[in-house]
Amino acid sequence: MNTVKKARRLGLVALAMFGFGFALVPLYDVFCDITGLNGKTASTAAMTAQGVDEARLVTVEFVTYQHTGLGGEFSPSVRRLAVHPGEMHRVDFTVTNPGVDSRVLRAIPSVSPGRAAGYLRKTECFCFEEQPLDGRARAVMPMSFYVDEALPADIEVFTLSYTLYDISEQAAGQG
Incomplete structure (x- = not known):
């Protein structure tokens, strides 16, 4: 019995690790969006500028x-x-x-x-x-x-x- 419980626990741990690995990329993207880390830029064209701030360089x-x-x-x-x-x-x-x-x-x-x-x-x-x-x-x-x-x-x-x-x-x- 003890061996069966250990095998089930190890199976659950392996399944949890697989699920976490699968979810890691979307979680990382959300984390980067929230914190501003990673420096990703937009992958589509932006609209044109509205005004120019000539007081700042x-x-x-x-x-x-x-x-x-x-x-x-x-x-x-x-x-x-x-x-x-x-x-x-x-x-x-x-x-x-x-x-x-x-x-x-x-x-x-x-x-x-x-x-x-x-x-x-x-x-x-x-x-x-x-x-x-x-x-x-x-x-x-x-x-x-x-x-x-x-x-x-x-x-x-x-x-x-x-x-x-x-x-x-x-x-x-x-x-």
Whole structure:
């Protein structure tokens, strides 16, 4: 009897661990939304700005990374930009594919400090969609944005970073 009780308890513990693991991603997303951690930006276009706060300047820094083994170059046209909240800006990002094979790329954005992410409004961004790139090709990918005027006054500088991934295999599996 004692062995049967232990087996049931272990089975219940394993089932509870599986359930917790399954629920972890949605719980993490809720936690990040509440606390402003993780710096996730919106994955859809924002509406245009309503007004410009010319009395205030915010510095936006742009950083790019490439997933290991991607090769080529991925860089913004500017590294820093001083913007007035509410003012529209465009920054171009250049990517090259030194290989002969075509690729499908995906850029994942992040903002630091994370609580600034909710105030970055992208009206156009290459990160909204997959980006096909032919072999030995170069592409200029635009990102248009404004900083919401409601950005807390203590945030004077924030960093928008993009990490570029080759998702060619996943994209081929979808087609």
